[in-house]
Amino acid sequence: MVVLDDRALNRASLARQLLLEPAELAPHDAVAHLCGLQAQEPQEPFVGLWSRLRAFDPAELSELLTERRVVRTHLMRRTIHLLTAPDVLAWRTRHEAMLLQRVLGVYRRELAGVDLDELAAAGREVLAGGEPQSMADLGRAVAPRWPGTSSRALGETLVGALIPVAQLPPRGLWRTGGAARYLPISTWLGHEVEPESPGDEAGRELVRRYLAAFGPAATADIRAWSGLAGLPGAVKAVREELVSFRDERGRELLDLPDAPRPDPDVPAPVRFLPAFDNAVLGYHDRSRVIDDEHRGLSVAGERVVLVDGRVAGTWRCADGTVSIAPLHRLSRRDRTEVLERGGALASFLSDGNSDRARVE
Known part of the structure; x- marks a missing residue:
C-alpha cells in the first residue's frame, strides 16, 4: 500500500481546502465544497473565504445569509457552523x-x-x-x-x-454585531429538515463530502471533524468507491479516487487562517498541518499563519495593523511574503484604509 508522508498529506489537504491556489468559486459554492465553515466567532468566516477565493466581496456572504441560502447553526462537534441551506436540511x-x-x-x-x-x-x-x-x-x-x-x-x-434552529442575521453579517437569536430551521428556510435516510445515505454522503474537502483521511479524522461516532457503517458502505493509503504512522487513509493529490514539492503560498479554521481542526491527527507541540493553538482560538503549508505563527489585527508572531525564525523570503500577505489582509479588514503588517 502506498505510504503518504506528512508533506504529501499537507499538499493534498491544502488543495482540498482551497489554500494551495486561490479558487475561482462563488462564496456559496466554496461553503458547500468545504462542508461548511466553523463560525462561532461571527466574523471569522469572512477571513476564511478571503484566504481561499481569488475575488471575495464580503457583501456577497452577508447577502447569502440574509437571503437564507447559507445558515448559521449548531452542527459538527456541536459548534456553530456556516453551511448551505441544502446541507443543513440534509445533515441535521x-x-x-x-x-x-x-x-x-x-x-x-x-x-x-x-x-x-x-x-x-x-x-x-x-x-x-x-x-x-x-x-x-x-x-x-x-x-x-x-x-x-x-x-x-x-x-x-x-x-x-x-x-433544529437557525441563528439569524444580523449576527454573522459583515462588520455587524447582534445577539444570537433563533428560529426553527423549518420556519427560517420554509422546509423541514430531512428525516433519517434509508441505508444511512446522509452518513455516506458525509463521508464522501468530507474526503473531497479534507482527504486523504482516516476514519478517526472523519469522527474528529463531525463529532459523530456512528460512521463506521457509512464508511463500510462506500469503501468500494474509495482508494486506500497509509500514513507514516501506519494508519489507513481513505480517499476519493479522482481527488487531487498534488506533488509534495509544489510550492505552498503564505495563508492567514481565522480562528478555529477546519483546515486545522478538521482532523484527529493534525500533524499534516501543525506540529504537535503547537496543537493547543488550534483549540485556543488563535488565528494562525501558514508558511510552506504549515502553521508557523499566529496573527491579530488591531488599529489597522496585522501583527504576526512567528513560532520559529522565518527566512528572509518567508518574512517578506508574510508581510506582503499580512498587508493585503489588513487592507481587506480596513476597507483599504490600511495595509500595515509587522512581524513581532
Missing part, C-alpha cells in the same frame, strides 16, 4: 443524537427529572409565534414548567440539540 438529523449527547455531557445533572420530549414541545410552542428568541429568553420562557432547573441548561439544550 444525522447529527441529532450527537448533539443531544454532548449537551447532556454538560447538563445531565441539571436536567435530571426533565422529560426531554416535553421540553422540546415547550420550546417549539414558544417559537411557534415566529418571534426570534435568544437562548436565554427561550430558557426563561420554559423555566416555569421546571422550577428549580437552570434556565441556561434548558435554553442551551433546546437550541443546541432538541430543536
